[in-house]
Amino acid sequence: MSLLKVTNLTKKFGKFTALDGVNLELDKGEVLGFIGPNGAGKSTTIRVLLGILKSTGGEVKVFNKDAWQDAVDIHKRVAYVPGDVNLWPNLTGGEVIDLFIKLNGTVNKAKREELIGKFDLDPSKKCRAYSKGNRQKVALVAAFSSDADLFILDEPTSGLDPLMEKVFQECVMDVKRQGKSVLLSSHILSEVEKLCDRVSIIRQGKIIESGTLSELRHLTRTQMLVDTMRPITGLNEMQGIHKIEESKQGVTFQVDTMQIDEVIKHISQFGITRLESAPPTLEDLFMRHYEGAKDTGGVR
Amino acid sequence: MEGNHFAKTAYLSKFILRLDRMRISIWVLSLTFFTLIVPSAFKEMYSSQQERDAMAQTMANPAMTAMTGPADLSNYTLGVMTAHQMLLMTAAVAGLMSILLVARHTRADEEDGRLELLRSLPVGRLSYLNAALLVVTAACVGLALLNGIGLYSLGIESMDLEGSLLYGAALGATGLFFAGVTAVFAQLSESSRGAIGYSIAVLLISYLFRAITDVSSDALSWISPLGWVTKAEVYDDNNWWPIVLMIAASIVLYAAANYLNAIRDLGRGFLASKPGKKHASPFLQSPIGLALRLQKTGIISWAIGMYVLGASYGSVLGDLESFFSQNEMLKQLLQQEEGITMVEQFLPMLMIVISLLATIPPLMAMNKLRGEEKKERIVHLLSRSVSRTELLGAYFIISVMNGFVMISLAALGLWSAGTAVVEGGLSFAMIFGAALSYFPAMLVMIGLAVFLIGFLPKFTGFIWMYVLYSFIVLYLGGLFQFSDWIGRISPFGHVPQAPIEEFSIIPLLLLCLVAGVLAAAGFIGFNKRDIEH
Ligand SMILES: Nc1ncnc2c1ncn2[C@@H]1O[C@H](COP(=O)(O)OP(=O)(O)O)[C@@H](O)[C@H]1O
Numbered sequence: 001m002s003l004l005k006v007t008n009l010t011k012k013f014g015k016f017t018a019l020d021g022v023n024l025e026l027d028k029g030e031v032l033g034f035i036g037p038n039g040a041g042k043s044t045t046i047r048v049l050l051g052i053l054k055s056t057g058g059e060v061k062v063f064n065k066d067a068w069q070d071a072v073d074i075h076k077r078v079a080y081v082p083g084d085v086n087l088w089p090n091l092t093g094g095e096v097i098d099l100f101i102k103l104n105g106t107v108n109k110a111k112r113e114e115l116i117g118k119f120d121l122d123p124s125k126k127c128r129a130y131s132k133g134n135r136q137k138v139a140l141v142a143a144f145s146s147d148a149d150l151f152i153l154d155e156p157t158s159g160l161d162p163l164m165e166k167v168f169q170e171c172v173m174d175v176k177r178q179g180k181s182v183l184l185s186s187h188i189l190s191e192v193e194k195l196c197d198r199v200s201i202i203r204q205g206k207i208i209e210s211g212t213l214s215e216l217r218h219l220t221r222t223q224m225l226v227d228t229m230r231p232i233t234g235l236n237e238m239q240g241i242h243k244i245e246e247s248k249q250g251v252t253f254q255v256d257t258m259q260i261d262e263v264i265k266h267i268s269q270f271g272i273t274r275l276e277s278a279p280p281t282l283e284d285l286f287m288r289h290y291e292g293a294k295d296t297g298g299v300r
Numbered sequence: 301m302e303g304n305h306f307a308k309t310a311y312l313s314k315f316i317l318r319l320d321r322m323r324i325s326i327w328v329l330s331l332t333f334f335t336l337i338v339p340s341a342f343k344e345m346y347s348s349q350q351e352r353d354a355m356a357q358t359m360a361n362p363a364m365t366a367m368t369g370p371a372d373l374s375n376y377t378l379g380v381m382t383a384h385q386m387l388l389m390t391a392a393v394a395g396l397m398s399i400l401l402v403a404r405h406t407r408a409d410e411e412d413g414r415l416e417l418l419r420s421l422p423v424g425r426l427s428y429l430n431a432a433l434l435v436v437t438a439a440c441v442g443l444a445l446l447n448g449i450g451l452y453s454l455g456i457e458s459m460d461l462e463g464s465l466l467y468g469a470a471l472g473a474t475g476l477f478f479a480g481v482t483a484v485f486a487q488l489s490e491s492s493r494g495a496i497g498y499s500i501a502v503l504l505i506s507y508l509f510r511a512i513t514d515v516s517s518d519a520l521s522w523i524s525p526l527g528w529v530t531k532a533e534v535y536d537d538n539n540w541w542p543i544v545l546m547i548a549a550s551i552v553l554y555a556a557a558n559y560l561n562a563i564r565d566l567g568r569g570f571l572a573s574k575p576g577k578k579h580a581s582p583f584l585q586s587p588i589g590l591a592l593r594l595q596k597t598g599i600i601s602w603a604i605g606m607y608v609l610g611a612s613y614g615s616v617l618g619d620l621e622s623f624f625s626q627n628e629m630l631k632q633l634l635q636q637e638e639g640i641t642m643v644e645q646f647l648p649m650l651m652i653v654i655s656l657l658a659t660i661p662p663l664m665a666m667n668k669l670r671g672e673e674k675k676e677r678i679v680h681l682l683s684r685s686v687s688r689t690e691l692l693g694a695y696f697i698i699s700v701m702n703g704f705v706m707i708s709l710a711a712l713g714l715w716s717a718g719t720a721v722v723e724g725g726l727s728f729a730m731i732f733g734a735a736l737s738y739f740p741a742m743l744v745m746i747g748l749a750v751f752l753i754g755f756l757p758k759f760t761g762f763i764w765m766y767v768l769y770s771f772i773v774l775y776l777g778g779l780f781q782f783s784d785w786i787g788r789i790s791p792f793g794h795v796p797q798a799p800i801e802e803f804s805i806i807p808l809l810l811l812c813l814v815a816g817v818l819a820a821a822g823f824i825g826f827n828k829r830d831i832e833h
């Protein structure tokens with residue numbers, strides 16, 4: 001059963017179409033990565049999910065309820081961390097966390113203290129004195145202290161240092177283990193790669209790719225470096241091979257992930273002395289989509 | 301490197317002067333402008349000694365003495381009158397100027413790390429503090445000279461050169477004194493807000509202490525630095541000693557700030573900023589609690605302000621008869637009716653001013669919601685289990701109660717001061733009733749603000765133009781003889797001017813109805829629109 005289902009969502013700001021037929025789906029216990037460059041429409045989509053913006057067209061269901069009509073009902077089971085956390089300068093972090101937790105419904109004191117410790121946050125400081133990262137921590141502590149079923153996190157780590165990013169990842173793993181669902185928007189690919197079961201990629205208000213990581217990897221190429229005893233012949237004629245280059249260490253090329261088997265079979269005839277491969281990263285995927293159909297290759 | 305503590309001070313002061321040249325010019329010029337227009341206006345309004353004596357009579361009561369300080373009321377020349385009514389207030393504003401300018405370039409620059417950057421350059425450890433003080437001292441000297449020479453150049457008979465220079469010197473010396481106070485607090489407190497807060501507290505306490513002692517025991521008011529301003533008896537006895545005293549005190553404060561700065565580490569203070577609360581009180585944990593908490597300081601300040609406003613109007617009620625019989629312009633402002641006392645006639649005009657001013661804080665309370673929206677803070681509430689109706693409702697309730705409290709406090713102030721000075725006292729019910737009859741008009745303004753928030757969020761500022769319009773047509777309407785309908789565009793134009801006009805409940809009920817419809821529409825609009833920033 002899907003916890004969240006977005007069908008053909010469009011959103012216009014005046015004449016500008018920010019979202020153009022977005023489809024998203026998130027199942028229970030799943031972490032969905034929502035990737036796109038700045039201005040792609042991630043935050044706009046999330047705001048529609050939260051009933052803060054009204055959709056121009058399409059259907060948005062959360063917990064099988066309408067995101068706009070039943071916003072308050074839905075929010076009782078949702079924890080949200082915005083991308084830009086703006087807080088009240090004259091309240092302390094501790095006061096804000098308590099306020100947020102209270103408005104979320106459930107109060108779990110032990111969890112709150114544990115997370116404040118983990119994120120190394122001083123709750124007695126006024127928000128005016130907090131850096132961007134610390135303000136994000138306030139929102140994260142409040143979100144993960146709550147008993148929500150759905151976590152909507154909009155680029156939540158853009159201000160955190162690597163150590164705190166690790167703490168954040170543990171928190172996400174933790175709620176996932178408890179069978180909760182997470183929508184994680186990001187342009188930090190490594191983060192999404194580690195945490196997400198599935199990703200949806202948005203660009204200029206349109207979802208351009210959606211699926212599990214392994215599904216998407218079929219669209220990507222693996223970078224290979226091969227050295228053999230005898231010179232390799234016939235590579236050029238093979239299907240799915242790109243960017244062949246000779247170097248001192250051997251031959252480098254990119255191969256479509258679908259064709260790997262045949263390519264390996266072919267080159268093994270020449271007596272492999274060295275074989276290195278770089279796994280396909282979401283970065284490659286990203287690049288290919290952002291640079292259009294144009295074959296750029298030679299990423300690394 | 302001893303002895304080099306002041307390296308590059310002159311250079312740094314040029315730097316600060318460059319940064320703040322607009323800010324300082326605006327402060328100094330607007331203070332000077334303010335000082336210079338008043339005597340000319342007084343000269344127009346109170347051209348004969350008779351009129352000035354009448355004015356002096358209305359000033360001869362404790363409430364006025366508390367507000368403006370003592371003066372020689374038997375020698376109420378234009379000069380004495382100007383110094384009596386203007387000098388103390390202007391001096392307090394000059395003090396405020398110094399506080400803000402000094403805090404900016406001491407603790408604020410330190411807090412934000414700019415000072416650290418400067419200190420890494422070959423400048424002395426005390427250079428920046430003294431550069432800031434040098435600039436503010438120059439501003440104060442400029443203020444003193446501009447005001448002194450400016451007043452003298454008005455060519456008013458009772459405003460001689462010595463008195464004018466003393467007037468300016470009193471302003472400048474007050475500025476110097478509070479620059480010193482702020483410089484010391486900038487060393488003591490760890491935050492610039494703290495430094496400003498403590499310094500303004502000293503300013504306010506000086507004012508209040510002087511107010512109390514001026515009324516009760518004149519000698520004791522020598523303790524308050526603002527007391528010294530009135531002790532100069534400008535344009536009367538022209539006493540220079542208080543000015544010397546102020547400059548001496550400033551030098552001591554400057555030295556103390558230097559000493560404290562020299563013995564402390566960068567970034568540290570002597571009053572540790574106390575850590576805030578780690579937990580929210582139960583009160584804070586709701587939308588309405590949060591909204592109240594955010595506006596607490598503003599509401600309290602306005603509440604005090606409204607009471608003081610009411611009280612200061614009330615304190616002049618006692619001498620109305622003599623006053624108005626001599627002032628043609630004000631007479632025209634009032635509607636003349638037979639068989640009604642001066643106070644009763646004066647009341648509606650007072651009430652319009654009071655109620656329009658009392659409308660400002662509730663409108664600010666309402667528009668605060670839009671401010672929170674623009675700063676993307678209401679998203680935190682709406683993405684949790686708070687509905688839009690609940691959120692708007694919280695601000696609406698606060699705004700309505702705010703309006704009620706403000707107008708009630710003003711009425712209470714008016715009554716308590718008025719009943720003390722008017723022969724036979726005043727009826728509380730009459731004053732309170734007259735004030736409350738404006739409450740429905742206030743509700744219409746609040747309702748309109750809700751409507752704008754719901755439907756035209758980009759134009760919430762429009763409400764202030766409507767307030768201004770109401771003020772102009774209703775307060776000055778009598779003077780300019782506007783036709784009726786111009787006043788009736790404002791809800792305040794529909795309020796029966798009791799006790800002059802016959803009281804009628806119908807227009808008040810209609811105003812409430814309009815307010816209700818506007819507010820209800822606003823709620824619907826707010827539930828339908830995007831949250832924007
Ligand atoms: N309130 C608004 N009015 C007009 N344009 C908007 C508004 N909010 C967002 N946009 C535009 O919509 C596009 C998507 O923005 P956003 O969702 O914030 O992107 P992302 O979060 O992916 O960086 C951007 O081009 C942005 O300028």
Ligand SMILES: [Mg+2]
Pocket residue numbers: 039042043044083154155
């Ligand atoms: Mg965004």
